[in-house]
Amino acid sequence: MHNQQISKQIIEAMNFRHACKEFSSQRIPDSELQVLIEAARLAPSSYGLEHIRLLVIKDENKKQELQKLCYNQKQVGTASVVAVFVADIGAIQCDGYIDHIVRRKAGKDEAQYAAYKQMVQNRINSVSKSELTEWSLKQGFLSAQSMMDAAAFLGIDSCPMEGFEKANTEKFLGLDGVNKQISIIVPFGYRASNTQPPKLRMDTKDFVEFI
Ligand SMILES: Cc1cc2nc3c(=O)[nH]c(=O)nc-3n(C[C@H](O)[C@H](O)[C@H](O)COP(=O)(O)O)c2cc1C
Numbered sequence: 001m002h003n004q005q006i007s008k009q010i011i012e013a014m015n016f017r018h019a020c021k022e023f024s025s026q027r028i029p030d031s032e033l034q035v036l037i038e039a040a041r042l043a044p045s046s047y048g049l050e051h052i053r054l055l056v057i058k059d060e061n062k063k064q065e066l067q068k069l070c071y072n073q074k075q076v077g078t079a080s081v082v083a084v085f086v087a088d089i090g091a092i093q094c095d096g097y098i099d100h101i102v103r104r105k106a107g108k109d110e111a112q113y114a115a116y117k118q119m120v121q122n123r124i125n126s127v128s129k130s131e132l133t134e135w136s137l138k139q140g141f142l143s144a145q146s147m148m149d150a151a152a153f154l155g156i157d158s159c160p161m162e163g164f165e166k167a168n169t170e171k172f173l174g175l176d177g178v179n180k181q182i183s184i185i186v187p188f189g190y191r192a193s194n195t196q197p198p199k200l201r202m203d204t205k206d207f208v209e210f211i
Contacts, residue, residue: 009153017152018196019159023078023189032154033081036188039150040083043143047120048105051092052140052183055084055173069172070164070185079187083147085140089133090179092124133181140183151188161185 028036033056040054057063058081067077076082091097098120106113124132148158164185170177201207 013149013152015199016155016196017148017158018199020075020157020187020189020191021159022074022192023080023157023187024192025078026080026190028080028156028188028190032156035154036083036147036150036156040085040143040147043146045139045142046135047101047123049092049098049101049120049139051088051136052143053086053088053180054143055086057082057084065172066164066169066185069169070161073161073163075159075161075187075189076185078189078192080189081187083144083186083188084173085144085183085186086173086175087133087136087140087181087183088179089136089181092132092136093179098124137181137183144184144186147188148186155190156188157191158186158188161187 037054037056040052043052045052057066063079063082064077066082067073070076098117102117102120103113106116127135144160148160151158162184164182166182167177169185170180170182173182175181
C-alpha cells in the first residue's frame with residue numbers, strides 16, 4: 001500500500017476514535033479481541049519491565065456491577081468488553097522478577113546483564129514508594145492507548161476512563177490497592193449512536209513547535 005494511503009487511514013482512525021459514551025449490543029469477535037490484546041501487550045514500558053497486567057471483563061453481571069463503581073457511566077455496562085489496566089507495583093519490587101526481565105533483555109553476557117540490572121535496581125531504589133506507584137500507573141496509559149488505536153483501525157470504539165471509585169473498584173476486582181492498582185479502565189465495543197461528536201482540538205500551530 002502506498003504511504004499516502006496509509007497516512008490517510010491513520011488520520012481517519014485517529015478521528016474515528018472518540019470517547020464513546022454508550023455501546024450497542026454488538027460484540028467484538030474473539031479474533032479481533034485477540035488483536036487488541038496483542039496491541040496492549042506489545043506496548044512499550046520503562047526499562048522493558050512490563051509491569052502492566054490486563055483484566056478483560058466479559059461477564060455481563062460484572063460489567064453491570066462495575067458500572068455502578070464508575071459513577072454509573074453507561075459505556076461500562078453496555079461495552080462488549082471492559083479492559084482494566086493494572087499496575088503490578090509489587091512485581092518490580094521482587095528481585096526474581098527484575099532478574100527474569102533483565103536477563104531476557106541483556107542476553108547472555110553476564111557483565112552486561114549485571115550492569116543493566118544494577119541500573120534498573122538503582123532507579124527503583126532511588127524513588128519513594130509513591131513515586132514508584134505513580135511511575136507504574138503511567139505505564140498503563142501507553143498500553144491503553146495502543147489498544148485504543150488498534151481498535152480504531154478495526155472500527156471498534158473505546159473510552160478511556162479515570163472516572164471510577166478507585167479503592168472500591170480495586171476491591172471488587174480482587175486487587176489489594178497497594179501492590180496491584182488500577183491505572184486506567186477502557187470499555188470497548190461498537191457505538192450505539194451513529195453520530196459522533198465533533199473532534200475538538202487546538203490548532204496544530206498552537207500544539208506543535210519545531211525547534
Ligand atoms: C486519562 C483519561 C481519563 C478519562 N476519563 C473519562 C471518563 O471517566 N469518562 C468519560 O466519559 N471520558 C473520559 N475521558 C475521555 C475524555 O473526556 C476525552 O478523551 C476528551 O474529552 C477528548 O474527546 P475525544 O476522546 O472524544 O476526542 C478520559 C480521557 C482520558 C485521557
